[in-house]
Amino acid sequence: MLLITCPVCSIAGDETEFTCGGLYTAPGDQRVYARGISREWWLCESGCGSWFGLARHTGNQRISAIWVPGEEPDALPGEIA
Amino acid sequence: MRRPTRRYSFSSLLREARHHHRGWAPAWRKAEPKPSYDVVIIGGGGHGLATAYYLAKLHGITKVAVLEKGWLGGGNTARNTAIIRSNYLRPQSMALYGLSHSLFEHLSQELDFNVFYSPRGLVELAFSRQSMDALSRTADANRHFGIKTWMIPPDEVRSLLPMLDDGPHKRYPLFGALYQPRGGIARHDAVAWAYARMASKLGVEIIEECDVENIMTDGAKILGVRTSRGRIAAGTVMVAAAADTPPLVAPLGVNLPIEPVNLQAFVSEPLKPLLDVVVLAGAVDGYISQSDKGELVIGGATDRYPGYSRRGSLPEIEKTAASMLELFPTLSRVRMMRHWGGTVDITPDRSPILGPAGPDGLFVNCGWGTGGFKAIPGSGFSMAAMITSGNAARVAEPYGLDRFAQGRLIDESAASAVAH
Numbered sequence: 226m227l228l229i230t231c232p233v234c235s236i237a238g239d240e241t242e243f244t245c246g247g248l249y250t251a252p253g254d255q256r257v258y259a260r261g262i263s264r265e266w267w268l269c270e271s272g273c274g275s276w277f278g279l280a281r282h283t284g285n286q287r288i289s290a291i292w293v294p295g296e297e298p299d300a301l302p303g304e305i306a
Numbered sequence: 307m308r309r310p311t312r313r314y315s316f317s318s319l320l321r322e323a324r325h326h327h328r329g330w331a332p333a334w335r336k337a338e339p340k341p342s343y344d345v346v347i348i349g350g351g352g353h354g355l356a357t358a359y360y361l362a363k364l365h366g367i368t369k370v371a372v373l374e375k376g377w378l379g380g381g382n383t384a385r386n387t388a389i390i391r392s393n394y395l396r397p398q399s400m401a402l403y404g405l406s407h408s409l410f411e412h413l414s415q416e417l418d419f420n421v422f423y424s425p426r427g428l429v430e431l432a433f434s435r436q437s438m439d440a441l442s443r444t445a446d447a448n449r450h451f452g453i454k455t456w457m458i459p460p461d462e463v464r465s466l467l468p469m470l471d472d473g474p475h476k477r478y479p480l481f482g483a484l485y486q487p488r489g490g491i492a493r494h495d496a497v498a499w500a501y502a503r504m505a506s507k508l509g510v511e512i513i514e515e516c517d518v519e520n521i522m523t524d525g526a527k528i529l530g531v532r533t534s535r536g537r538i539a540a541g542t543v544m545v546a547a548a549a550d551t552p553p554l555v556a557p558l559g560v561n562l563p564i565e566p567v568n569l570q571a572f573v574s575e576p577l578k579p580l581l582d583v584v585v586l587a588g589a590v591d592g593y594i595s596q597s598d599k600g601e602l603v604i605g606g607a608t609d610r611y612p613g614y615s616r617r618g619s620l621p622e623i624e625k626t627a628a629s630m631l632e633l634f635p636t637l638s639r640v641r642m643m644r645h646w647g648g649t650v651d652i653t654p655d656r657s658p659i660l661g662p663a664g665p666d667g668l669f670v671n672c673g674w675g676t677g678g679f680k681a682i683p684g685s686g687f688s689m690a691a692m693i694t695s696g697n698a699a700r701v702a703e704p705y706g707l708d709r710f711a712q713g714r715l716i717d718e719s720a721a722s723a724v725a726h
Contacts, residue, residue: 226619227611241621245611258566258612259553265611283566283613 236272261305334506342539349546350374355501356686368509375517379498385648391489406684419500428489433478433589441484528667544669549651551672560664572645576600592629655715660705
């Protein structure tokens, strides 16, 4: 189970309060999911309705960073290039 | 010193009973990797083992190695709800799953191993007019292709499912169901073991705890694989590793449009017989059957985000349990006994990817999503023919990777029991 805090409105909840929008990629980027830390778009569905960024390990589901678009973190340890 | 007993029969059972069952031979040989094979199959699940068996049995290719990084059938073959059906909508799907279903009918006899195939009947419930329309289209298409399914009215559904609660207070009124009388279940481990045993008997080498690190190529054709137990040369390599297939073939320039997603299921404590058909209910995202041991086997929708975790998550368990209780409130006091997750490999059109890909000699058999178990015999049969003859398989041919570039999608997203 994922526990997420929206970086915009600070509402916290499990995965059912949010919607995953896929990989945090630019249009036309053909990357697909792999085992490791991936950056994703998530929607604060039950709160403010904002999209934000989230870095999650697809194997152990650990969340290593959450950010507002435009404030992306630098490369994270274990992140898939 | 007695020779080990290999054949399973009533007389061998009696003989072994007299000797306290100490004389049974292992079901398959634990092989050590050799320097080279004609065909290497990556993935010792149902699809890999079935392909190896049909290569040896029907095409005489016995210099085959099946490489499994864990134990046989420990991946998605062991992590499903073992439902067998062929009530799909698209002609390509009906051909593939219909072939598989027909092979399941005689699989125990062919492999001399009881796979506990139980064609007890399968109902797909409709709780709206739209759902009735969609299932009626499927029934019509099935009839056209010789797959026996038909629509049944609510009264007949109630007679098949006396514990179904569809009273006037219910959120979803029952409109009817699509019924496939030969739909059913089988024992998933037994299917993997049966194929492994018979393939091994025919000369196939099954190598467990052998992790494939990469696939070797000269750029134009396949040379073999590099594994945790050394290099193995082979002119043909088939990858049947579900969601682990894309990272294995990506370095060869093969990009598979597959998303890994966790799918969960759970079983209850054993109960006396109360459910003698398989029930699929798309409206509430759930499906249920009762195993021969009496446990209720319950599945739901996939997790709502991709991942390789094979873990449970409380929201999905809660949602699936609520779905089942909506249909069968009498189960409210049943205790759940165990629960698991598997990583399903989902393609954009919810149909598998079968056939050659990239360098000459490379084949992929993946993208089965939530419907892989029921397709094991048909997939193995078709892939063995494709590897041998290069075409085969009319049944498998439409499932090539090039369909995504050419727009020949086989959209079966609506044929899933639940929303995937």
